Amino acid sequence: MKKQVTALLVGVLAVGLAGCGAQEEAAVLDPTVHVEVTSVQVGSMTSEGTYIGTISAEGTATVVAQVSGTVLEVPVSAGDTVSAGDLLCRFDDAGARLTLDNARVGYSTALAGLSSAQAGYKTAQAALGSAEAGRQNAQAGAESAQNSYDGAAASYGITEDGTLSLLEDQLRLTRDNYEDTKALFEIGAASQIEVDQAEASVKSVEASLAAAQANLAAAQAGMQQAQAGIASAEAGMAQAEAGVESAQAGMQQARAGVEQARVGVESAEYQLTFYHVTAPISGVVEAVNVTPNSFAQAGTVAAVISNAHNKTVTFYVTDAVRSTLQRGQAVTVTHGDRTYPGAVTEVSGVVDAYTGLFQVKAVIDGAQDLPDGLAVEISTVTHAVSGQLLVPANALYYDDGDAYVYVARDGAAVRTPVTVSLYTREQAALAQGLSAGDQVITSWSAALKDGAPIQPAGQAE
Numbered sequence: 001m002k003k004q005v006t007a008l009l010v011g012v013l014a015v016g017l018a019g020c021g022a023q024e025e026a027a028v029l030d031p032t033v034h035v036e037v038t039s040v041q042v043g044s045m046t047s048e049g050t051y052i053g054t055i056s057a058e059g060t061a062t063v064v065a066q067v068s069g070t071v072l073e074v075p076v077s078a079g080d081t082v083s084a085g086d087l088l089c090r091f092d093d094a095g096a097r098l099t100l101d102n103a104r105v106g107y108s109t110a111l112a113g114l115s116s117a118q119a120g121y122k123t124a125q126a127a128l129g130s131a132e133a134g135r136q137n138a139q140a141g142a143e144s145a146q147n148s149y150d151g152a153a154a155s156y157g158i159t160e161d162g163t164l165s166l167l168e169d170q171l172r173l174t175r176d177n178y179e180d181t182k183a184l185f186e187i188g189a190a191s192q193i194e195v196d197q198a199e200a201s202v203k204s205v206e207a208s209l210a211a212a213q214a215n216l217a218a219a220q221a222g223m224q225q226a227q228a229g230i231a232s233a234e235a236g237m238a239q240a241e242a243g244v245e246s247a248q249a250g251m252q253q254a255r256a257g258v259e260q261a262r263v264g265v266e267s268a269e270y271q272l273t274f275y276h277v278t279a280p281i282s283g284v285v286e287a288v289n290v291t292p293n294s295f296a297q298a299g300t301v302a303a304v305i306s307n308a309h310n311k312t313v314t315f316y317v318t319d320a321v322r323s324t325l326q327r328g329q330a331v332t333v334t335h336g337d338r339t340y341p342g343a344v345t346e347v348s349g350v351v352d353a354y355t356g357l358f359q360v361k362a363v364i365d366g367a368q369d370l371p372d373g374l375a376v377e378i379s380t381v382t383h384a385v386s387g388q389l390l391v392p393a394n395a396l397y398y399d400d401g402d403a404y405v406y407v408a409r410d411g412a413a414v415r416t417p418v419t420v421s422l423y424t425r426e427q428a429a430l431a432q433g434l435s436a437g438d439q440v441i442t443s444w445s446a447a448l449k450d451g452a453p454i455q456p457a458g459q460a461e
Contacts, residue, residue, distance in 0.1 A: 032453045036443040037408045042436050043390050045422055045429045049382035053315035053333070053362075055374040060306045061281045061345040061363045064327065066274035067091055068298045071290045076303070078288055082279045084343060084365070088303045089290050093275035100268035103261070110254070110261040117254035121247035124240070131240040135233035142226035149219035152212070167209040174201045255432060262387060280328040280343035281363045283307030311367045313342065313378055316357035321382045322347060331362045331380040333370075340367045344380070385422050389430040395440045396420070396428055406448060408439040408456055415450035 073090040076082060178198040184190035286304040290296050313333055317325070325347050333340040342364035352359050362378065370376065395405050396418075403420050406413040418433030434440070439456070441448065448454075 031447070032455050033413065033445050033447045034455045034457065035406075035408065035413070035441045035445065035448070037439040037456045038392060038395075038442050040430075040434050040436055040438045040440055041390050042387060044384070044386040045388070045390060045424075045427060046381045046384040047422055047424050048379050049317070049321055050377060050379045051315040051317065053313040053376055053378040055364075055367070055370045055372055055376060056312050056314060057372050058312035058361075058363075060286070060304060060312075061279075061283070061310075061343070062301055063088060063277060063280065063303045063305065063345075065089075065091070065277060065290070065296055065298055065300045065302045066327070067096075067271075068296065069093075069095075069275070071292055071294050071296050074288060074290055074292050076285050076288060078285055080285045081283070082285060082305065083282045084279055086279045088277045088279055088285075088288075090277070091275040091296070093272060096268070096272045096275055100265070100272055103264040103268040107258070107261040107265050110258040114251070114254040114258050117247065117250040121244070121251050124243040124247040128237070128240040128244050131233065131236040135230070135237050138226065138229035138233040142223070142230055145219065145222040145226040149216075149223055152215050152219045167205065167212055171202070171205045171209055174198070174205045178202050259431060266386065277302050278328060279303075279305055280345055281305055281307060281310060281365060283310065307363070307365070309368050310342075310363045310365055311370060311372075312345070312361055313364055313367075313376060314359060314361050315378050316352060316355050317360055317382075318357060319351075322358040322360070324382050324384075325360060325380070329380060331364075331378055333362075333364050333367065334377040334379070335370060335374065340364045340370075342367075383422055385429045388421060389434050389436065391428055391430060391434070391440050392442050393424065393426055393428050394444070395442045396423075405434070406441040406450075407434070408441055408454055411453060413441060413448055413450065413452045413454050 069091040071089055072092050074088070076086070076088055082088070178195075178201070181190050181195050181198040185192065185195050283305040284307065286306050287301075288303050289300065290302050296302070313331075325344055327344055327347065329344040331342045331344060333342055342362045344360060344362045346359075346361040348359040351357070362380075364370075391405065397404050397406075402417060404415055404417045407416045408414075416433055419431040420428050421431040422429040441454070443457075
């Protein structure tokens with residue numbers, strides 16, 4: 001009795017352990033990756049460059065016109081005190097505004113073209129789905145026709161070469177029987193009724209053979225028609241697939257057009273700012289070299305502003321950065337734990353022979369405590385984008401230099417290639433690849449790959 005109880009307990013324990021093991025194994029083999037996600041937002045982004053500059057005792061800002069045109073307004077005179085950002089002169093900007101209006105119209109047209117291309121793509125996809133359904137129907141019809149032919153063949157004993165051997169043999173036998181019965185009738189060994197019955201059998205088999213031949217011909221015609229339907233459906237599929245590819249190409253072209261138009265609007269807006277010349281620093285206007293209703297060339301010194309409390313910092317940048325800087329652009333100088341505001345006053349267009357870089361000067365406000373020759377850190381915005389998709393920098397991955405992100409879609413991670421237009425340690429701006437509202441995965445996991453099942457944080461199991 002004790003042995004039986006012991007054996008029973010061992011069995012129960014083994015089953016329990018096996019159940020625990022199965023649960024642990026199921027947990028270990030669960031491929032779901034727990035991730036954190038964030039929504040893609042549309043916005044603006046800037047990146048700053050940091051340089052080493054040298055302080056000098058120059059407190060003068062030379063303000064140069066960036067465009068040629070008729071000067072409409074000069075609200076300052078020599079001896080006036082101005083603050084940074086005050087208007088020094090205003091050029092006729094009618095042409096620039098017209099250019100901006102046209103650029104905005106072009107952008108709206110490009111957006112409409114993109115919407116039309118997207119609608120065309122949806123229509124092409126619907127046509128492809130209809131063509132696929134047509135092909136499936138044609139295949140079902142072909143199978144039905146084949147089944148009808150096989151049924152007729154089995155019913156009438158059709159051989160592999162397509163002949164009705166069973167009915168033909170039966171017809172030959174009934175005809176032989178008919179001839180034999182007539183011969184017996186002539187010698188008085190058979191009655192007229194037997195002759196008539198034999199003749200009726202011949203006619204019955206002939207009718208059956210004719211019907212079988214008709215059914216066989218109809219089944220063969222149905223098969224041919226079904227094959228023609230399949231060929232037509234496949235041609236429709238090929239045409240629909242070509243339509244989808246064409247629609248995809250149209251969408252890509254439309255997106256490129258929208259991007260080009262957007263850049264055109266930004267460029268026109270940027271050019272418009274040149275027609276309003278403002279003071280880069282606060283100080284006293286030493287000279288004004290433009291007058292209302294006169295024509296001024298680009299490069300003309302419009303005004304000179306001095307401030308005894310200001311100093312100049314000189315630093316050097318690459319050509320790529322030089323092309324993004326403009327006079328009046330804000331800078332920040334840092335020395336120790338103190339910072340000083342300033343503005344760019346000069347951007348050289350000639351490469352420095354010693355450094356191979358381009359010289360930039362900025363006037364620093366309230367920096368009279370900084371001695372001449374002192375090396376300081378200077379930072380300013382070097383790149384800026386607006387109206388682009390923004391994602392955290394830790395959502396980006398690279399494969400042979402090509403950027404991609406993982407998008408959370410339908411419970412799975414979807415690897416999606418993207419084009420990065422601007423990047424910092426915290427954030428990245430994307431020119432294309434995603435849409436606003438897409439959920440990008442921001443956490444890393446060794447198991448994260450295309451198609452992997454995922455579980456976003458905070459979402460119910």
